[in-house]
Amino acid sequence: MRLPDSATVSFGGWMTSPVLDRFPNSNPIPANHHVLTPERVRIKAGGTVNFIVAGFHHVLVYDHGTQPGDINTNLVIAPTGPGNIPPLLINDPNNRIYRGLDPSLHPQDRVEVVQFDRPGLYLVICGFRPHFQEGMYGYVRVIANNRNKNNQD
Numbered sequence: 001m002r003l004p005d006s007a008t009v010s011f012g013g014w015m016t017s018p019v020l021d022r023f024p025n026s027n028p029i030p031a032n033h034h035v036l037t038p039e040r041v042r043i044k045a046g047g048t049v050n051f052i053v054a055g056f057h058h059v060l061v062y063d064h065g066t067q068p069g070d071i072n073t074n075l076v077i078a079p080t081g082p083g084n085i086p087p088l089l090i091n092d093p094n095n096r097i098y099r100g101l102d103p104s105l106h107p108q109d110r111v112e113v114v115q116f117d118r119p120g121l122y123l124v125i126c127g128f129r130p131h132f133q134e135g136m137y138g139y140v141r142v143i144a145n146n147r148n149k150n151n152q153d
């Protein structure tokens with residue numbers, strides 16, 4: 001089976017039941033669901049994952065073998081944007097290989113593209129602690145690309 005070079009993960013999402021009207025520019029918290037869709041993706045080494053972020057979320061990626069129980073949720077940092085948001089962004093640097101943009105500084109809906117060079121099983125979590133504690137995390141499986149590039153088709 002040919003492995004994909006990239007995968008797309010919806011990082012949160014806006015619900016449509018009940019009906020949601022965000023026009024002209026609103027981000028109603030109760031209308032967002034806090035899951036990664038799909039929760040697991042596979043790509044080949046050197047490929048990318050496109051995290052399409054919808055809502056107030058923080059993309060954190062942890063190295064091969066990290067499990068959700070390994071994350072120290074007592075280590076937190078305050079968002080740096082306006083609004084006095086409480087310090088609820090997980091800031092455990094142990095085995096963290098990617099920390100995404102501070103969600104308080106950007107539009108809530110955005111894309112972050114992350115590249116994975118090494119084979120392994122990577123844990124991806126939402127660093128906004130209440131979401132992580134609800135189970136907002138998933139995995140990226142990166143598989144060695146042993147086939148000769150000239151010989152792929």
Ligand SMILES: [Cu+2]
Nearest residue numbers: 057126128131
């Ligand atoms: Cu989140």
